Amino acid sequence: MLIVKKFGGSSVADAAKLFNVAGIISEDYNKGNSVVVVVSAQGDTTDDLIEKAQEINPKASKREMDMLLSTGEQISISLLAMALEKLGTPVISLTGWQAGMHTNTTYSAARIKDIDTERITFEIDKKKVVIVAGFQGVNRYDDITTLGRGGSDTSAVALAAALKADVCQIYTDVDGVYTADPRIVKNAVKLEDVSYDEMLELASLGANVLHNRSVEMAKKYNVELEVLSSFNRVPGTKVKEVSDVEKMLIKGVARDNDVAQIAVTGLKDQPGVAFKLFSLLAKHNINVDIILQSAGQENNIQEISFTVTEGNLETALKVIKDNLGAIGGTDVKFDKNVSKVSIVGAGMASNPGVAAKMFEALQDVGINIKSISTSEIKISVLVERGMAEKAVAAIHDKFMLP
Amino acid sequence: MLIVKKFGGSSVADAAKLFNVAGIISEDYNKGNSVVVVVSAQGDTTDDLIEKAQEINPKASKREMDMLLSTGEQISISLLAMALEKLGTPVISLTGWQAGMHTNTTYSAARIKDIDTERITFEIDKKKVVIVAGFQGVNRYDDITTLGRGGSDTSAVALAAALKADVCQIYTDVDGVYTADPRIVKNAVKLEDVSYDEMLELASLGANVLHNRSVEMAKKYNVELEVLSSFNRVPGTKVKEVSDVEKMLIKGVARDNDVAQIAVTGLKDQPGVAFKLFSLLAKHNINVDIILQSAGQENNIQEISFTVTEGNLETALKVIKDNLGAIGGTDVKFDKNVSKVSIVGAGMASNPGVAAKMFEALQDVGINIKSISTSEIKISVLVERGMAEKAVAAIHDKFMLP
Numbered sequence: 001m002l003i004v005k006k007f008g009g010s011s012v013a014d015a016a017k018l019f020n021v022a023g024i025i026s027e028d029y030n031k032g033n034s035v036v037v038v039v040s041a042q043g044d045t046t047d048d049l050i051e052k053a054q055e056i057n058p059k060a061s062k063r064e065m066d067m068l069l070s071t072g073e074q075i076s077i078s079l080l081a082m083a084l085e086k087l088g089t090p091v092i093s094l095t096g097w098q099a100g101m102h103t104n105t106t107y108s109a110a111r112i113k114d115i116d117t118e119r120i121t122f123e124i125d126k127k128k129v130v131i132v133a134g135f136q137g138v139n140r141y142d143d144i145t146t147l148g149r150g151g152s153d154t155s156a157v158a159l160a161a162a163l164k165a166d167v168c169q170i171y172t173d174v175d176g177v178y179t180a181d182p183r184i185v186k187n188a189v190k191l192e193d194v195s196y197d198e199m200l201e202l203a204s205l206g207a208n209v210l211h212n213r214s215v216e217m218a219k220k221y222n223v224e225l226e227v228l229s230s231f232n233r234v235p236g237t238k239v240k241e242v243s244d245v246e247k248m249l250i251k252g253v254a255r256d257n258d259v260a261q262i263a264v265t266g267l268k269d270q271p272g273v274a275f276k277l278f279s280l281l282a283k284h285n286i287n288v289d290i291i292l293q294s295a296g297q298e299n300n301i302q303e304i305s306f307t308v309t310e311g312n313l314e315t316a317l318k319v320i321k322d323n324l325g326a327i328g329g330t331d332v333k334f335d336k337n338v339s340k341v342s343i344v345g346a347g348m349a350s351n352p353g354v355a356a357k358m359f360e361a362l363q364d365v366g367i368n369i370k371s372i373s374t375s376e377i378k379i380s381v382l383v384e385r386g387m388a389e390k391a392v393a394a395i396h397d398k399f400m401l402p
Numbered sequence: 403m404l405i406v407k408k409f410g411g412s413s414v415a416d417a418a419k420l421f422n423v424a425g426i427i428s429e430d431y432n433k434g435n436s437v438v439v440v441v442s443a444q445g446d447t448t449d450d451l452i453e454k455a456q457e458i459n460p461k462a463s464k465r466e467m468d469m470l471l472s473t474g475e476q477i478s479i480s481l482l483a484m485a486l487e488k489l490g491t492p493v494i495s496l497t498g499w500q501a502g503m504h505t506n507t508t509y510s511a512a513r514i515k516d517i518d519t520e521r522i523t524f525e526i527d528k529k530k531v532v533i534v535a536g537f538q539g540v541n542r543y544d545d546i547t548t549l550g551r552g553g554s555d556t557s558a559v560a561l562a563a564a565l566k567a568d569v570c571q572i573y574t575d576v577d578g579v580y581t582a583d584p585r586i587v588k589n590a591v592k593l594e595d596v597s598y599d600e601m602l603e604l605a606s607l608g609a610n611v612l613h614n615r616s617v618e619m620a621k622k623y624n625v626e627l628e629v630l631s632s633f634n635r636v637p638g639t640k641v642k643e644v645s646d647v648e649k650m651l652i653k654g655v656a657r658d659n660d661v662a663q664i665a666v667t668g669l670k671d672q673p674g675v676a677f678k679l680f681s682l683l684a685k686h687n688i689n690v691d692i693i694l695q696s697a698g699q700e701n702n703i704q705e706i707s708f709t710v711t712e713g714n715l716e717t718a719l720k721v722i723k724d725n726l727g728a729i730g731g732t733d734v735k736f737d738k739n740v741s742k743v744s745i746v747g748a749g750m751a752s753n754p755g756v757a758a759k760m761f762e763a764l765q766d767v768g769i770n771i772k773s774i775s776t777s778e779i780k781i782s783v784l785v786e787r788g789m790a791e792k793a794v795a796a797i798h799d800k801f802m803l804p
Contacts, residue, residue: 015457049477053484055417060484067495068480071473075451078470082455082462093469097499098544119544142500142521 006156013043041072062107073133096136150211161221175229176237266330339388408558415445443474464509475535503539552613563623577631578639668732741790
């Protein structure tokens with residue numbers, strides 16, 4: 001079996017952890033598997049390097065930032081290789097360029113164009129564990145690039161796709177995907193499997209297990225993912241094309257606090273108002289979610305509210321204020337004291353009772369719903385932030401408990 | 403003018419020093435010169451990385467050590483590039499493999515085979531300062547290699563040769579080559595120029611300014627070197643084919659404490675004894691120096707003494723003891739309480755008075771000479787270690803003072 005394994009920075013943070021990871025790798029190698037490993041930079045290495053750069057030039061070019069940051073993974077691949085050598089496991093480490101990770105030229109946020117697997121295949125054929133630096137690649141100028149947020153997960157999935165690996169195992173500090181955050185909901189259950197689409201919704205809703213970009217790529221190339229922990233050796237959660245829909249309709253309840261609600265008031269109730277507003281925000285690269293458009297009131301005046309991430313709040317407010325006249329509104333307000341609570345599961349759209357059951361759960365515990373948004377596999381509601389954990393627990397109990 | 407500049411680790415140890423170096427580079431660039439810069443890893447970076455590796459696997463493969471250590475220079479080139487960007491100087495940093503530094507496959511002690519200057523020339527033509535990672539290269543397997551001790555000096559000289567640079571400036575923490583160590587001899591004088599051969603002798607005698615390997619390469623390719631300080635802006639010392647012999651016969655007085663004397667006694671006074679002894683040591687890669695063979699005494703018994711570096715002492719003693727029977731000796735003794743004091747200067751061999759003058763200087767201050775060794779451009783004596791500084795001062799005064 002050909003296995004691609006990815007270990008994040010916290011899994012390789014020090015010598016003891018490196019040997020733990022080396023042990024996991026050797027175990028699978030000794031069973032006769034071919035193993036390709038993708039590693040991130042150790043612990044805080046990347047942040048430390050960014051700090052060094054900031055001290056010298058906060059406006060350093062992205063090309064030089066990538067040159068700098070890519071050393072973090074180069075350090076961890078060589079140290080992990082040394083740990084495997086110590087265990088007597090044949091091994092070789094490869095940087096992004098050595099591993100044939102060809103990207104476009106967008107420094108600091110490069111996208112993988114193709115992977116020339118010749119070198120990796122050559123080393124696998126020599127019965128070596130191949131350790132590849134995650135997060136990095138090389139562009140057509142022979143310059144080093146980095147892949148931006150979630151880069152190492154993306155490296156691993158892309159490698160698994162290119163090598164036609166049997167499975168891509170993503171090791172994190174949790175041992176799988178749960179029906180809810182176990183820190184909030186005591187009786188949260190680990191899922192055996194989940195579909196790509198469900199995982200995408202869960203990730204975007206703050207489940208924080210896999211980066212969306214890697215899940216999207218896994219879906220595109222049909223790479224079977226497994227999310228598991230590097231700190232214990234129990235089976236994790238599999239992410240694949242179709243999950244067992246029959247078994248469990250709702251896959252998880254998620255909470256997202258990185259959300260702020262904006263309301264534009266005094267809008268004329270006429271065609272094109274929403275278009276003007278949202279195309280303006282799109283032009284500034286601001287994603288919006290949970291849109292609520294009030295019905296026309298007296299004098300044909302209406303209100304549109306929507307949510308953005310907290311990081312986008314300030315820009316969004318400024319853009320709207322600067323263009324309030326063009327949009328045709330009178331005022332803009334915002335509320336940061338909100339959370340998004342969602343249930344995710346395939347086939348939800350064809351089960352109309354699901355939404356009702358969710359709202360009932362919230363009503364049972366006296367939580368007010370501010371806005372609602374639904375999709376094929378997701379229902380999200382906006383609630384007061386202080387109520388979010390209670391909402392998650394109530395919904396979880398309603399759906400999950402027998 | 404095309405200038406290659408090399409800055410050592412202490413010259414780029416922190417942000418302030420990086421900006422100092424960036425200032426020196428920008429100044430020359432703004433005068434219309436093309437500037438290629440070779441940098442070492444910052445301060446203690448390399449030692450810190452070695453320590454990390456030791457913690458994991460003291461017997462790590464050299465290939466993985468090179469993968470690890472090469473990150474040190476990659477960090478310093480990107481940070482220096484950022485400092486130059488801040489000063490508004492167009493710049494690009496290149497790793498060893500990007501700069502076309504092709505080496506053989508001897509990891510940790512690789513030798514440069516050739517430099518493909520295409521990328522560097524391309525960037526120079528775009529009017530950029532080009533910063534190249536010293537100490538590292540790439541072999542024919544596309545693997546990263548490091549050049550071992552004195553590697554960055556060698557990188558700089560090799561680049562200067564390949565690019566046919568007008569001068570290769572080596573910046574250190576001293577501002578040139580002196581007639582003696584200024585810390586020992588108060589009236590030591592900075593030399594304006596020195597020949598390659600003289601520099602080679604001075605370096606091997608502990609002047610510690612340039613690594614021999616880089617001087618040998620500079621001599622081979624006739625690269626004009628200049629040794630100067632990054633901490634002040636005064637002219638340094640030029641190293642070139644022929645120094646101004648007329649001006650000053652003796653170029654410098656040097657002391658070397660990294661020396662231990664070994665004596666093998668009870669040897670039969672017959673042909674082949676010295677050959678047996680020294681071929682044995684050569685087989686174990688031990689260099690010997692200052693050989694003294696006593697004249698045959700009663701019973702045709704003689705003694706051979708010689709010096710080795712302190713690092714080689716233990717191995718040398720063991721090798722000799724293990725083979726004492728085969729060599730034909732009765733005992734081996736050693737003395738670590740010695741120093742080598744030497745004078746260096748071209749044309750010494752044709753000036754028989756020089757040696758006498760040196761010995762006279764030592765006699766004047768009552769220092770006993772244990773052994774003597776001479777070459778075309780060097781006379782070395784072995785003295786008691788506690789007397790070495792006094793010896794240097796006495797010889798320096800004798801030759802240098804008007």
